[in-house]
Amino acid sequence: xxxxxxxxxxxxxxxxxxxxxxxxxxxxxxxxxxxxxxxxxxxxxxxxxxxxxxxxxxxxxxxxxxxxxxxxxxxxxxxxxxxxxxxxxxxxxxxxxxxxxxxxxxxxxxxxxxxxxxxxxxxxxxxxxxxxxxxxxxxxxxxxxxxxxxxxxxxxxxxxxxxxxxxxxxxxxxxxxxxxxxxxxxxxxxxxxxxxxxxxxxxxxxxxxxxxxxxxxxxxxxxxxxxxxxxxxxxxxxxxxxxxxxxxxxxxxxxxxxxxxxxxxxxxxxxxxxxxxxxxxxxxxxxxxxxxxxxxxxxxxxxxxxxxxxxxxxxxxxxxxxxxxxxxxx
Amino acid sequence: xxxxxxxxxxxxxxxxxxxxxxxxxxxxxxxxxxxxxxxxxxxxxxxxxxxxxxxxxxxxxxxxxxxxxxxxxxxxxxxxxxxxxxxxxxxxxxxxxxxxxxxxxxxxxxxxxxxxxxxxxxxxxxxxxxxxxxxxxxxxxxxxxxxxxxxxxxxxxxxxxxxxxxxxxxxxxxxxxxxxxxxxxxxxxxxxxxxxxxxxxxxxxxxxxxxxxxxxxxxxxxxxxxxxxxxxxxxxxxxxxxxxxxxxxxxxxxxxxxxxxxxxxxxxxxxxxxxxxxxxxxxxxxxxxxxxxxxxxxxxxxx
Numbered sequence: 001x002x003x004x005x006x007x008x009x010x011x012x013x014x015x016x017x018x019x020x021x022x023x024x025x026x027x028x029x030x031x032x033x034x035x036x037x038x039x040x041x042x043x044x045x046x047x048x049x050x051x052x053x054x055x056x057x058x059x060x061x062x063x064x065x066x067x068x069x070x071x072x073x074x075x076x077x078x079x080x081x082x083x084x085x086x087x088x089x090x091x092x093x094x095x096x097x098x099x100x101x102x103x104x105x106x107x108x109x110x111x112x113x114x115x116x117x118x119x120x121x122x123x124x125x126x127x128x129x130x131x132x133x134x135x136x137x138x139x140x141x142x143x144x145x146x147x148x149x150x151x152x153x154x155x156x157x158x159x160x161x162x163x164x165x166x167x168x169x170x171x172x173x174x175x176x177x178x179x180x181x182x183x184x185x186x187x188x189x190x191x192x193x194x195x196x197x198x199x200x201x202x203x204x205x206x207x208x209x210x211x212x213x214x215x216x217x218x219x220x221x222x223x224x225x226x227x228x229x230x231x232x233x234x235x236x237x238x239x240x241x242x243x244x245x246x247x248x249x250x251x252x253x254x255x256x257x258x259x260x261x262x263x264x265x266x267x268x269x270x271x272x273x274x275x276x277x278x279x280x281x282x283x284x285x286x287x288x289x290x291x292x293x294x295x296x297x298x299x300x301x302x303x304x305x306x307x308x309x310x311x312x313x314x315x316x317x318x319x320x321x322x323x324x325x326x327x328x329x330x
Numbered sequence: 331x332x333x334x335x336x337x338x339x340x341x342x343x344x345x346x347x348x349x350x351x352x353x354x355x356x357x358x359x360x361x362x363x364x365x366x367x368x369x370x371x372x373x374x375x376x377x378x379x380x381x382x383x384x385x386x387x388x389x390x391x392x393x394x395x396x397x398x399x400x401x402x403x404x405x406x407x408x409x410x411x412x413x414x415x416x417x418x419x420x421x422x423x424x425x426x427x428x429x430x431x432x433x434x435x436x437x438x439x440x441x442x443x444x445x446x447x448x449x450x451x452x453x454x455x456x457x458x459x460x461x462x463x464x465x466x467x468x469x470x471x472x473x474x475x476x477x478x479x480x481x482x483x484x485x486x487x488x489x490x491x492x493x494x495x496x497x498x499x500x501x502x503x504x505x506x507x508x509x510x511x512x513x514x515x516x517x518x519x520x521x522x523x524x525x526x527x528x529x530x531x532x533x534x535x536x537x538x539x540x541x542x543x544x545x546x547x548x549x550x551x552x553x554x555x556x557x558x559x560x561x562x563x564x565x566x567x568x569x570x571x572x573x574x575x576x577x578x579x580x581x582x583x584x585x586x587x588x589x590x591x592x593x594x595x596x597x598x599x600x601x602x603x604x605x606x607x608x609x610x611x612x613x614x615x616x617x618x619x620x621x622x623x624x625x626x627x628x629x630x631x632x633x
Binding site: 038040041042044045046048049050051052053054055056058059060062063064066067070077123126127129130134137138139140141142143144145146147149150151152153155156157158159160162164165166169170173198202205206250254257258260261264265268280281284285288289294297298300301302304305308312 | 450456600
C-alpha cells in the first residue's frame with residue numbers, strides 16, 4: 001500500500017510544482033473550472049480500470065489474504081474459524097495422502113512437461129523443415145490443445161485405456177498384455193502423461209513461431225564451418241530458441257500443476273485407484289469441499305503458492321545462464 | 331519476453347528473405363518423402379482418439395470394447411436417441427442452453443472488462459499504473475488453488491451459490507489477466523499518432539477508446555472471444571463448485587452424470603454426448619483456426 005502512495009505522490013509532484021508549491025492544488029482547481037489534462041488522464045485511467053481494480057482487490061488480493069488467515073485456522077464454513085497456529089502445516093508432515101498427492105503431482109509435472117515440450121519441439125522442427133503446405137498439419141496438431149482439458153476428452157481417454165478398450169486390445173495384438181490402464185495404479189500415471197503429451201500442439205505452435213525467427217544466415221554460417229545437424233541443433237537452434245523454451249517451460253509447468261478435470265473424471269472424483277490420480281488439486285478439493293476442512297485446504301493452497309513462487313523465481317534467476325535474449329548472438 | 335519478441339515479427343522483413351529458397355533449405359526428394367511420411371504418421375496418431383470417439387458414438391455399446399476397428403460394424407444412431415431422452419428427467423438441450431448462457435456471458439464480460447483495463451494500461455498515463463500493471467502480470471502466474479476457497483466463502487455468504495453469478499461476475503471484472511495482457515500488447519502496437527490527432531481535435535479518452543481503439547483491436551477481440559467461449563464451455567471446476575441443481579448444470583457437469591451413472595453397457599450414450607459437447611468447439615476451430623493458431627503463436631496463449 002505504501003509503495004502505491006509513494007508512487008502516486010512522485011508522479012503527482014511535478015504537476016503542481018510548475019505553478020506553485022505543495023498544497024496549492026485546491027486553489028488552483030478552484031481558479032480554473034477545467035481540469036488539467038493530467039488530472040483528466042488520472043480520472044480516466046481509474047475509470048477504465050475500475051472493473052479490473054474491483055476484480056483484483058475483491059476477487060484476487062482479498063481472497064488471498066482470507067486464504068492466508070484461514071491457513072492458520074480450523075474452519076468448516078459454518079462455525080467461526082478457530083486459530084490453531086501452524087497445526088495445519090505440521091499436519092501435512094504426518095498425512096500420507098498429502099505426501100502421496102505431492103509425489104504424484106511432482107511426477108506428473110517433472111516428467112510430463114519435458115516429454116510434452118520435447119514432442120512439441122520435435123514436431124515443430126519437422127514442420128519448420130518446409131514452409132509451404134504445412135498449414136493442415138499445424139492445425140491438426142493444435143486441435144487437441146483446445147479440447148484436451150475437457151470432460152469429453154477425459155471420458156474418451158478413459159474408454160480408450162480401459163480394459164478391452166482399443167489401446168488394451170491393440171497392444172494385445174502385438175503381444176503386450178497390460179490389461180486396462182485405468183484400474184492399474186502403476187499405469188494411470190503414464191496414461192495421464194500421454195494425455196498431456198497428446199496436447200503438445202499449443203507449445204509446438206509457439207516453438208514454430210520461434211524457429212521461423214532464426215535467421216537462415218546462422219545455419220549457412222554453420223554449414224560453412226562444417227557443422228553437422230546435431231551440432232547445428234545444439235549451437236544454433238537451442239540457444240536461439242532459449243527464450244521460447246523458457247516461456248513454454250514456465251507456462252506448461254504452471255498449467256500442469258493445475259490439472260483437475262481429467263483426473264477427476266478418470267477417477268470419478270475419488271483420486272483412485274489406490275490414490276494414483278490423487279493430484280494436489282484433487283486432494284485439495286476433497287479436503288475443502290468434501291470434508292469441509294477449509295483451514296487445512298487453505299494451508300495446502302498457500303504452500304503451493306509459495307512453492308510455485310519459489311520455482312518461478314529460481315527459473316527466472318537461472319534463466320540468465322541459459323536464455324539468450326535477442327541481440328547477443330546477432 | 332517471447333510474447334514481446336514475436337509481437338515484433340510483422341515488423342521484420344520476413345518476406346524479403348523468403349523470396350528464393352536459401353541453399354540450406356534445398357532438399358532431396360527422398361528426404362521430402364520420409365519427412366511427409368513421418369508427419370502423416372504423427373497426424374494419424376494424434377487424430378486417432380478423435381476419430382475413434384466420433385465413430386464409436388455410432389457403434390452399439392457392445393461393439394465399443396474389445397476391438398480396435400474404427401468403423402462401426404453395425405452403425406446405429408441409438409446412442410444419440412438415448413442422449414436426446416435426457417438424464418434424470420431433464421432434457422439434454424437444457425444443458426446446452428446453460429453452457430451457451432455461461433459461454434456467451436463470459437465472452438461479453440471478458441471483451442468489455444479486459445478491453446477497458448487494457449486501454450487504461452496501454453494508453454492512459456495515471457499514478458500507479460505501472461504498479462497495477464505489474465500486479466496484473468503477477469496474477470498470470472497465480473495458481474488458482476489459492477483463490478477457490480475464499481472466493482467460494484464470499485459467494486456463499488452473499489447467497490449466490492447455485493446461481494450463474496459467481497461464474498460470470500469474475501469475467502466481468504477482468505480477472506483473467508491473459509486477455510488483458512493480450513489486448514495491452516495489441517494496443518501498444520497501434521500507432522500513437524491516431525490517438526494524439528483525436529486528442530488534439532478535442533476527443534477525450536472515452537471517445538478515443540470507442541471510436542479509435544476498439545475498431546482497431548478487432549482481431550484481438552475476436553481471438554479473446556473465441557478463447558473465452560471455449561474456456562467457459564470446457565470449464566469443469568467452476569460449475570462443480572458453484573452449481574448444485576441438475577437443471578442448472580452446463581454440459582461438463584451433465585457429462586459427469588452420464589459418465590458416473592452409465593455402466594459399461596451404456597458406454598455408447600456417454601460417448602455420444604461427449605461428441606455433441608465438442609461440436610461447438612469443433613465449429614469454432616474450423617471457422618477460426620487461423621485466428622486461434624496465430625493467437626497462440628504471437629501471444630503464447632494456451633488452448
